[in-house]
Amino acid sequence: GAGVxxxxxxxxxxxxxxxxxxxxxxxxxxxxYWYRQSLGQGLEFLIYFQGNSAPDKSGLPSxxxxxxxxxxxxxxxxxxxxxxEDSAVYLCASSLAGLTSGxxxxxxxxxxRLTVL
Amino acid sequence: AQKITQxxxxxxxxxxxxxxxxxxxxxxxxxxxxxxxKQPSSGEMIFLIYQGSYDQQNATEGRYSLNFQKARxxxxxxISASQLGDSAMYFCAMRLTGNQFYFGxxxxxxxxx
Numbered sequence: 007g008a009g010v011x012x013x014x015x016x017x018x019x020x021x022x023x024x025x026x027x028x029x030x031x032x033x034x035x036x037x038x039y040w041y042r043q044s045l046g047q048g049l050e051f052l053i054y055f056q057g058n059s060a061p062d063k064s065g066l067p068s069x070x071x072x073x074x075x076x077x078x079x080x081x082x083x084x085x086x087x088x089x090x091e092d093s094a095v096y097l098c099a100s101s102l103a104g105l106t107s108g109x110x111x112x113x114x115x116x117x118x119r120l121t122v123l
Numbered sequence: 124a125q126k127i128t129q130x131x132x133x134x135x136x137x138x139x140x141x142x143x144x145x146x147x148x149x150x151x152x153x154x155x156x157x158x159x160x161k162q163p164s165s166g167e168m169i170f171l172i173y174q175g176s177y178d179q180q181n182a183t184e185g186r187y188s189l190n191f192q193k194a195r196x197x198x199x200x201x202i203s204a205s206q207l208g209d210s211a212m213y214f215c216a217m218r219l220t221g222n223q224f225y226f227g228x229x230x231x232x233x234x235x236x
Contacts, residue, residue: 037222039224041226048226048227048228048229051224054222054223062221095166097168111158111170111173112158112168112170112224113170114160114167114168116166116167117166
């Protein structure tokens with residue numbers, strides 16, 4: 007399909023382990039976002055990538071969280087030494103670049119549900 | 124500082140009636156975009172409607188319309204002729220010049236048969 011894909015769809019891990027979450031954006035979308043959504047809550051911005059510019063990491067909650075985007079396409083969100091409070095759904099979204107894209111919205115992936123035991 | 128405010132954590136509406144979901148925003152940027160998304164219990168985020176800050180007319184998409192009051196910095200979503208399938212969480216979001224998105228905390232809408 008042509009939508010945003012994320013893998014895995016579900017991840018259960020033990021406290022202290024590292025996890026990697028993957029996002030494949032829509033082809034041609036240069037902006038990519040990561041959000042976290044805890045149960046029954048709104049979206050918490052984590053990080054966003056815009057083309058080759060330095061990413062906006064202002065939303066990362068701690069230095070255990072990092073993300074990279076290789077070749078301007080696929081992105082990986084890494085959480086080191088996971089804690090129980092990291093349990094949430096991690097959503098990835100992509101969009102066309104720039105406000106001149108007008109109504110270009112974000113297209114969301116289905117999310118990765120992370121459970122830290 | 125909260126950039127998007129949704130003051131209604133939960134709303135109920137009778138089937139076939141109209142409902143308004145409130146959203147206010149805060150920015151000093153002259154150029155911005157406002158969005159509404161629907162999130163059913165399945166968890167997917169579905170784009171509903173967009174309003175640009177320079178748009179002269181209120182946006183409409185089928186049964187969805189956006190009541191844009193720029194001076195009041197409000198962008199309320201109006202759903203006409205509510206259907207049972209409209210029951211979901213609804214999020215208001217704002218996009219600024221730097222391509223950053225800010226989301227509200229959401230409103231849970233329940234349509235009553």
